[in-house]
Structures are given as C-alpha cells and as structure tokens.
Amino acid sequence: MPKAATLVIENDPATIRRTVLAARAAGRRVGFVPTMGALHAGHVSLVKAAADCDDVVVSIFVNPTQFGPGEDFDRYPRSLDADCRLLAEAGVRWVYAPPTEALYPPGDATRVVVDGPSRRWEGEHRPHHFQGVATVVCKLFSMVPADAAFFGAKDWQQAVVVRRMVRDLAIPIDVVVCPTVREPDGLALSSRNVYLSSNDRVRAVALSEGLASARSCWQQGGTAAEATAALAAPLARQAIDVDYAVVVDPDSLEPHPGDARSLPAIALVAGRVGPTRLIDNMLLS
Amino acid sequence: MPKAATLVIENDPATIRRTVLAARAAGRRVGFVPTMGALHAGHVSLVKAAADCDDVVVSIFVNPTQFGPGEDFDRYPRSLDADCRLLAEAGVRWVYAPPTEALYPPGDATRVVVDGPSRRWEGEHRPHHFQGVATVVCKLFSMVPADAAFFGAKDWQQAVVVRRMVRDLAIPIDVVVCPTVREPDGLALSSRNVYLSSNDRVRAVALSEGLASARSCWQQGGTAAEATAALAAPLARQAIDVDYAVVVDPDSLEPHPGDARSLPAIALVAGRVGPTRLIDNMLLS
Numbered sequence A, B: 001m002p003k004a005a006t007l008v009i010e011n012d013p014a015t016i017r018r019t020v021l022a023a024r025a026a027g028r029r030v031g032f033v034p035t036m037g038a039l040h041a042g043h044v045s046l047v048k049a050a051a052d053c054d055d056v057v058v059s060i061f062v063n064p065t066q067f068g069p070g071e072d073f074d075r076y077p078r079s080l081d082a083d084c085r086l087l088a089e090a091g092v093r094w095v096y097a098p099p100t101e102a103l104y105p106p107g108d109a110t111r112v113v114v115d116g117p118s119r120r121w122e123g124e125h126r127p128h129h130f131q132g133v134a135t136v137v138c139k140l141f142s143m144v145p146a147d148a149a150f151f152g153a154k155d156w157q158q159a160v161v162v163r164r165m166v167r168d169l170a171i172p173i174d175v176v177v178c179p180t181v182r183e184p185d186g187l188a189l190s191s192r193n194v195y196l197s198s199n200d201r202v203r204a205v206a207l208s209e210g211l212a213s214a215r216s217c218w219q220q221g222g223t224a225a226e227a228t229a230a231l232a233a234p235l236a237r238q239a240i241d242v243d244y245a246v247v248v249d250p251d252s253l254e255p256h257p258g259d260a261r262s263l264p265a266i267a268l269v270a271g272r273v274g275p276t277r278l279i280d281n282m283l284l285s
Helices: A013-025 A041-052 A080-089 A129-143 A153-168 A191-195 A198-203 A205-219 A224-237 B013-025 B041-052 B080-089 B129-143 B153-168 B191-195 B198-203 B205-219 B224-237
Strands: A008-010 A030-035 A055-060 A094-096 A110-114 A148-152 A174-178 A241-248 A266-273 A276-283 B008-010 B030-035 B055-060 B094-096 B110-114 B148-152 B174-178 B241-248 B266-273 B276-283
Touching: A008 A013, A013 A030, A013 A055, A013 A094, A013 A129, A030 A041, A030 A129, A041 A055, A041 A080, A041 A148, A041 A174, A055 A080, A080 A094, A110 A129, A110 A153, A110 B153, A129 A153, A148 A153, A153 A174, A153 A266, A153 A276, A153 B110, A191 A276, A198 A205, A205 A224, A205 A241, A205 A266, A205 A276, A224 A241, A224 A266, B008 B013, B013 B030, B013 B055, B013 B094, B013 B129, B030 B041, B030 B129, B041 B055, B041 B080, B041 B148, B041 B174, B055 B080, B080 B094, B110 B129, B110 B153, B129 B153, B148 B153, B153 B174, B153 B266, B153 B276, B191 B276, B198 B205, B205 B224, B205 B241, B205 B266, B205 B276, B224 B241, B224 B266
Parallel strands: A008 A094, A030 A055, A030 A148, A055 A094, A148 A174, B008 B094, B030 B055, B030 B148, B055 B094, B148 B174
Antiparallel strands: A110 B110, A241 A266, A266 A276, B241 B266, B266 B276
C-alpha cells in the first residue's frame, strides 16, 4: 500500500460505496478496517495487515446496538481528530465516519442474529452484544464493499461471529483475523485500557499472565482442565472478578473436549479489573 | 429485454454471482426474480416487469426455513422442467437453482430478523415465516447482485418486509413490487391454488370478492370499519376459516386509524378454504 497523499473523510454511505466500487473497477484492491475509533497500535496493526491492498478504508462508528444498558456507550472514548491523524500517517486513504442515522434510519427494524458462535461467553454476559455487532458489520459491508476486511484476534469471539455471518449470508468479502498487539508486560491493547487506574493497570496483567501460563501448560502436555487451572491462578491472585476463563474449540467456541490434544484449542478470559471489564484470549497450540 | 437465445441453468452461487457481475460490468442492467418455482402467470408478469433490464435471472428454490412445522414444505409443488420451459419462452437468460447446502451450509447459524413489519398478520399465524424469507432473500441478493429485484404485490407483507430489510441493511438493489395477477373470476394466482378441490375453487373467490367490496366501500366514502365489514361478508357467506381480514397502513401494516381517509389503506385477508390456506390483498385508495 503506497502512502496516500491525503486522507479523505466521508460521512455519506452512498458516496463511500461509489468511491470503493470505482477504485475496485479501476483494478485496485481495497481493504476495510471497521473500528469504533479511540484508535491504538492494535488498530494500526490492522491497517498494516491491509498493506497488500492498494487502498484502505477505516470506518469509525461507535455502534450503540452492541452496548447493553448500563454499559459504557456514553463514556466510550471518542477522538476523531487524533484518530484521523494516526490513520493519515499510516497511509489510510478514506475514513468513513457515518452519522448514526446512516446506519440506523428512522423505523429501522432489521437485525442479524448469528446463533451458534454468539451464544456462549461474551454472549452470556452481554446478551445483545453480538446481534449488534453482526447487524452493524453487515450494514458496513454493504456500504464499504471492499475486497477484504481486517479484524483483531483480541476480540476472538467477534471474529468468529463475523466470519460465520459472512459465510452464511454469502457476503463477498474476505475476513482476515490479525494477531493481538500487547503492551511490553503482556496486557492486550484495548480502547478500554484508558479506564484503568494505575493500580488496576498492574492487576490487569493477570489476564495475559494467565493465558501465557495456560499455553505453557498445554504445550507441555497438560489437559484442557490443567490449562484452565493455570489460566485461573493469576486471576485469583489479583482477585479479578472473572466472567469466564475457559479452554474452547477456536471455531465452534464450545468447551474443548478435555484430553483430545490433537484438536485446536484457545483460552478465552473476561473479567472486571476494578470497574473495568477486559477480555483477552490466546491460541494454545 | 431481447429474447435470450438459450436459457442457462446455474446451480453454483459463485458462478451465478460472477456471471451477473460480468454482465453488469459490460453495462447491462440485470433484473432478478426470486421464486420458489411452480411458476404461473403471476411469476411471468414479474419477468415481464423486468423487461426494462437487459438480462433477467430467476431463482428457483423452495426455502425450507420459511415453512413452519406442519406446513406444506414437503408437498409444495415442484416442477423445474416445466418452469424452465416457461422462463425460456419468456426470454429469461439465467435460472439459478441452487441446492439446499448452497443456501444453508453445515453449521449455518445466521438469520435476518425484520421486527416491525413482520410482527402482525402472517407473522402471527406463521411465526418464523418472515425470518425465513428475509434470511433467504438476503443470501440470494448476495449471490445474485442484480440492479433490481421484482416481487409480487400478492404477498404484500413479504414485499414490505423485503423492502425494509433492503433499506435497513443498505443492500444495493432496487425492490420493485408488481401488481397481483388474477383469474377472470378474481382469484389471485398462487402456486397453492392447485391444492383446491373444485368446490373450494368456487368458494375461494370470496377472498377477492371481499377485497373488491372493501375497495368499493372505501371509494364511496366508507370508514376503515365499514370497509372491513364489507371484506368480511363474502368470507362469512362461504364459511371461510379466516385468520385475519383487516384494513391497515400499507407501509407500517398497523391497523388503519379509522376515519383518517386521507391516509393510504390496504385490505389484507388470509384464510383456509377447506384445507388450503390462501392470502390476498387490495389497495383501497
């Protein structure tokens, strides 16, 4: 991806669609990175992963339907100017920053539900979250008909849900899942890390510690139950209020069948560190 | 639409998609008529309505997810060869007749729900019907990315649901709703009319009679309540087992607000004539 001369910000769905289709009709490969803004190095890594594309579109939209009542929709960090500077430096060509009405017109009545992989884990703790994600991503894929879309592995279950939706609805886009970017001490980058007090910032490392420990255990021949125990120990030491800490099949997200170590496995964790809810995961094999 | 030299039958989603995109890239306008086969003159009228397009694609797929338990999925009439002959004569270029797995791959978990306009009437009597319709149409619109899609007004609520889904999900296709085609005595054409015994065939005219009578009443200054009574009378005379017979707003499908005759109105009716469930409707204004 050559560095773009100027970053263009579009707000109108019909314009961004026309623009993307014109680029593709001219033989250019277009990559798409959907975000909620408050961008950090994890998002930049998605833009870099899209570097085999000729042009990159980044959408910035804090999607109300994926937040539950009492969640942090209102105070979710918003920083459009800083985000656009970061994206311009990263060589992004277009930012699509639609108003809410473009995605949820008056009388909006349609939602996309992905039953299987949405049910457990985040789905149990945030009941309408994945319905909100699937619905907005489905709309964004119509508005930004790119060749490929890039998602972070940090939201593993989200990536599985989006991939399943794309397959089931025959949406013509490649879904690329990119590695999680971490702080030097292991904490996964997240727009929500800004919520952490300095004490909670230290405690939060327990999530990635637990995951790394589960992976070591697994790689040394441990069972899923042993890896789960290894994951749980640092969380308990830091008194993290755990929503789930599990070893599952990376695709179905169903609990891993114990000793069947030939099957792929991923450890998922979510918990509250003080008032801040964080999630993380790590492939074990 | 010039008469096509040969009708081509495609079964593969990737092939029909490529074919449609190639036609459009060559500057041709492509029209799409999604059907469940068992074609009659009503379907042919949709093909004719698509005559401003350069090429017409007709899909034939009896969609299992829009039938409820105990409904007529298994015995729904299937007549692919006769259908294709009819479509070849009508100048159709491509028939897309996918296998079930192309639309519902193993592990399929995604459904499209259109809440508002799906809720009442057919939605009450066939609880998952519109979810099945919206889901399959959403998939078909990805596989057959035409300029415009043609639906019959006979399934009015279905047309409203599809239109709403297309708007809400920003699906780039024009939805065109075409007039109902009727037998000389008024009965709306339906693939299910073949189920009627000769006695029930006579009784079934009560639906269109009731609708015509509701329209006369309305056009002579009657209220929504009076038009509803006019609709009900012939149904009662023929002892039709009525599911609903109502006057509603054509877009929201909510009951028409009584005397507000300046607002548009449509009469909807559904009922069982013997063992056969039929639906019909008529715009009143």
